[in-house]
Amino acid sequence: xxEALVVKVGGSLRGAEALLDELAPYPxxxxxxxxxxxxxxxxxxxxxxxxxxxxxxxxxxxxHLEAVExxxxxxxxxxxxxxxxxGRRALALSGRDALCLKGRxxxxxxxxxxxxxxxxxxxxxxxxxxxxxxLAPIALxxxxxxxxxxxxxxxxxxxxxxxxxxxxxxxxxxxxxxxDPTTRLPRLxxxxxxxxxxxxxxxxxxxxxxxxxxxxxxAGAPWAAIAKGGLGVLGRVLLGEAGTLFTPxxxxxxA
Numbered sequence: 453x454x455e456a457l458v459v460k461v462g463g464s465l466r467g468a469e470a471l472l473d474e475l476a477p478y479p480x481x482x483x484x485x486x487x488x489x490x491x492x493x494x495x496x497x498x499x500x501x502x503x504x505x506x507x508x509x510x511x512x513x514x515x516h517l518e519a520v521e522x523x524x525x526x527x528x529x530x531x532x533x534x535x536x537x538x539g540r541r542a543l544a545l546s547g548r549d550a551l552c553l554k555g556r557x558x559x560x561x562x563x564x565x566x567x568x569x570x571x572x573x574x575x576x577x578x579x580x581x582x583x584x585x586x587l588a589p590i591a592l593x594x595x596x597x598x599x600x601x602x603x604x605x606x607x608x609x610x611x612x613x614x615x616x617x618x619x620x621x622x623x624x625x626x627x628x629x630x631x632d633p634t635t636r637l638p639r640l641x642x643x644x645x646x647x648x649x650x651x652x653x654x655x656x657x658x659x660x661x662x663x664x665x666x667x668x669x670x671a672g673a674p675w676a677a678i679a680k681g682g683l684g685v686l687g688r689v690l691l692g693e694a695g696t697l698f699t700p701x702x703x704x705x706x707a
Contacts, residue, residue, distance in 0.1 A: 454478075454479040454480030455480050455615075455616065455690055456480050456481040456482075456613070456615050457478075457480065457481070457482055457483075457615060457616055457617070457618055457686065458482075458483045458484075458485065458606055458609050458610040458613065458615050458616070458617040458618070458673075459475065459482055459483075459484050459485070459606075459617070459618050459620060459686070460484075460485045460486075460487075460602055460603055460605075460606035460617065460618070460619045460620060460664075461475075461484055461485070461486050461487070461531075461620050461681075462486070462487050462489075462620065462621070469534075470681070470682075470683075471620070471681055472531070472534040472535055472538055473538070473683070474681060474682065474683055474684070474685065474686070475535065475540070475686075476535055476538035476539060476540040477538075477539075477540075478540075478686055478687075481579045481584075482584050483575050483579070483584070483585050483587065483609060483613065483615075484531075484542075484584065484585065484586045484587065485586075485587045485589060485602055485605050485606035485609060486524075486527060486528060486531060486586060486587070486588060486589075486602060487589070487602035487603075488520075488523050488524040488527040488528075488588070488602075489510070491523040491524075491526065491527050492510070492519070492520050492523040492524070494523075495519050495522065495523045496516060496519050496520075499519055501515070501516055501519070506560075506561060508601070508660045509558075509561055509564055509601055510561075510564070510599060511561050511562055511564070512561065512562040512563045512564050512599040513562040513563070514562065514563055516562070516563075517562075517563045517597060517599060520590075520599050521546070521588075521590060521597060524546065524588040524589070524590065525544070525546065525588060527588070528544030528545070528546070528586050528587075528588045529544045531544065531586055532544040532586050535584060535586070540584050541582060541583050541584065542583065542584040542585075542586050543578060543583050543584070543585060543586065544586045544588070545574075545585055545586065545587050545588065546587065546588040546589075546590040547567075547587070547588075547589070547590045547591040547592055547597075547600070547605075548590060548592060548597060549574070550571055550574045551571060551592060552570065552571040552574045552575075552587075553567055553569070553570060553571075553587075553589075553590070553591035553592065553600070553605065553608075554567070554568050554569030554570075554591060554592060554593070555567055555568060555591025555592055555593050555598040555600060556568045556593060557593055557595070557598055563596075563597065563598055563599060564598060564599050564600070565591050565593060565598030565599070565600055566591075566600065566604060567591050567600055567604060567605055567608035567609075570608055570609055570611075570612035570613075572609070572612040572613050575609070575613065576613075587605065587609065589601065589602045589604070589605035589606075591605070601664075603619060603660070603661070603664035603667075604664065604667060606619065606664075606668070607664055607665075607667045607668030607671050607673060607676065608668075608671050610668050610671065610672075610673035610676070611668060611670075611671025611672030611673045612671070612672065614672060614673070614674065615673065615674075616673060616674055616675045616676065616677070617665075617668045617673050617675075617676045617677070618676075618677045618678075618679055618685075618686060618689055618695070619661060619664060619665060619676065619677065619678050619679070620679060620680070620681040620685070621661060621678055621679070621680065621681070622680060622681075623658070623661075623678070623680055624636050624679070624680045624694070624695065625637065625638075625677075625678050625679060625680075625694075625695045625696030626640060626648070626653075626654060626658060626662065626678065626696040627653075628653060629653075630653070630655070630658070636695075636696065637696050638692055638695075638696060638697060639692075639696070639697045639698075639699065640696060640697070640698050641698070641699060641700065641701060642666055642669065642698075642700065645662055645666060645698070649662075661678050662678070662698075664676075665677070665678055665698040666698060668698075669698060669699070669700055674699075675697060675698060675699045676697075676698045677689045677695045677696060677697045677698065678695055678696050678698075679694050679695025679696070680694070680695070682694075
């Protein structure tokens with residue numbers, strides 16, 4: 453299947469070879485949004501800065517921001533090179549390029565923000581010319597760059613493009629029994645998610661993943677999915693054979 457997709461990939465380069473082997477041959481258009489948590493943390497530590505998180509978001513004082521951008525840019529360039537060497541020409545970008553991500557600051561976290569505007573035309577122009585955009589989650593407000601959660605950025609881009617979004621992660625999806633991986637729930641609506649949270653089925657580290665998927669729906673994405681990276685996973689998600697699919701209503705599915 454060759455549906456146009458936004459895919460959020462983790463920033464760790466440790467699993468990059470398998471990830472790139474999966475993404476490079478996908479037959480449809482892709483816009484990729486990458487994180488860089490491990491690389492950011494390592495660089496900050498080398499510079500003598502301590503990493504701190506609030507609600508899953510990295511607190512980013514101004515003096516940390518340059519290091520955050522450096523780590524993200526280097527990660528993006530390495531991933532873009534890897535994809536290009538595999539035959540999928542990729543360009544590493546950030547929200548600074550063509551001012552494509554507009555942000556709003558969350559001042560209690562320093563120079564951290566959320567996306568309030570996406571210049572989708574940039575991605576479409578690059579895709580038309582045969583390039584795969586690979587976006588680092590840096591947005592801009594009136595004062596300069598903002599560090600944005602990569603899941604949040606991916607959902608915003610998917611909403612602006614009107615495309616489905618796949619969040620590749622380290623779990624198969626949402627489980628009815630978190631201790632039993634055979635109980636994967638193939639489809640959920642926002643109402644069902646709230647019921648599962650109230651029952652304690654969705655808890656811990658799964659909550660921010662699910663919230664990112666629901667935020668993508670609110671941003672305008674027709675559907676979102678959480679799935680474990682692996683060979684053929686994008687096609688399997690589209691067929692309903694992998695991951696957990698989130699749609700605004702129970703009857704809605706990827707076309």
